[in-house]
Amino acid sequence: MQQVDHDALVQAMVGRDIGDIYGWQPRSYGEERLRLDAVKAPGVRTPISLAVRSGEIVGCLVW
Incomplete structure (x- = not known):
């Protein structure tokens, strides 16, 4: 996956x-x-690793 900055994700x-x-x-x-x-x-092409902490908002993009 390409790197996506904060503004592009929003x-x-x-x-x-x-x-x-x-x-x-x-x-x-x-x-x-x-x-x-x-x-x-x-x-899914590659394994997924993710950590989410209390108070965070997580967005997922699937295509």
């Missing part, structure tokens, strides 16, 4: 450039709530 999710209307600032998150390590599934 634009892909909402379908337009929204600029910095939320005043995003780095922040700390809670403890880890979900971890996937090298998960394989039919039709």
Whole structure:
């Protein structure tokens, strides 16, 4: 998968450039709530690894 920056991901999710209307600032998150390590599934080319912490919002893109 190609590297996607924050702005490109947001634009892909909402379908337009929204600029910095939320005043995003780095922040700390809670403890880890979900971890996937090298998960394989039919039709997936490479294993998936992911960690999600409390307070994070996760978007998934499937095509």
